[in-house]
Amino acid sequence: MTSTWRYCSLLVALLLPVSAAQAEQLQAKQYGDFDRYVLALSWQTGFCQSQHERNRQEPDECRLQKEAENKADFLTVHGLWPGLPKSIAARGVDNRRWMRFGCATRPIPNLPEARVSRKCAAPETGLSLESAAKLNAVMPGAGGTSCLERYEYAKHGACFGFDPDAYFGTMVRMNSEIKNTELGKFIADNYGKAVSRNEFDAAVAKTWGKESVKAVKLSCHGNPAYLTEIQFTLKAETINSPLSATSFLSQAHPGNCGKQFILDKVGY
Secondary structure (H helix, E strand, O other): OHHHHHHHHHHHHOEEEEEEHHHOOOOOOEEEOOOOOEEEEHHHHHHHHHHOOOOOOOOOHHHOOOOOOOOOHHHHEEEEEEOOHHHHOOOOOOOHHHHHHHHHOOOOOOOOOHHHHHHHOOOOOHHHHHHHHHHHOOOOOOOOOOOOOHHHHHHOHHHHHHHHHHHHHHHHHHHHHHHOOHHHHHHOOOOOOEEHHHHHHHHHHHOOOOHHHHHHEEEEEOOOEEEEEEEEEEHHHHOOOOOOOOOOOOOOOOOOOOOEEEEEOOOO
């Protein structure tokens, strides 16, 4: 009886799709010698406002945007960007070129360039249907006519050989974690209001400690300024663990939001 059970268990394990075995942990299969990721989360209402003010063609997710019961849900996934690997830097690539071209950087990795104006021209990611559904719930630009997930994977994921489910699943997990922190509560409670950078930083410090404030970059647009994006710099070795005080790395610039900015609400 025992030997039969062991045989059946082994057979099931062998028949499992490879992606199912890899989906839990995010791990680079190549160019893994980098020390950080940047997790970029959009303040979706502010992003849409900026597109409107720049007279750009509004994507469907902005044109059809509606109020949400939980205002923290407007904190949405933009991307997860690995830092410059040492092996690529050794070929004369600096951080500015890496952030501009990502996986298309020459001389390596030299993959086809993903263009922001032609996101849907990037290859399909290979996401499972289950993972795609979870991603679509927190990345409004995924799928449809926007294809943000294709662009993000082609530019920041493909050259590392990331399992797509693990790559996007990590973003979904961290987005959920952040929305359920003191920072997430602060953002929801101040929906549509002006806040100071000191107040925002205090919410970050209350969540993960004072040092984590140095890991946060805020992007704003407009006059008066309103928030469009939050970027968190994270230690690469902590990417598969829940966010904590030890997850963060200081980065060079706090962003352009100034002393006060608005957590913009739906509508123009």
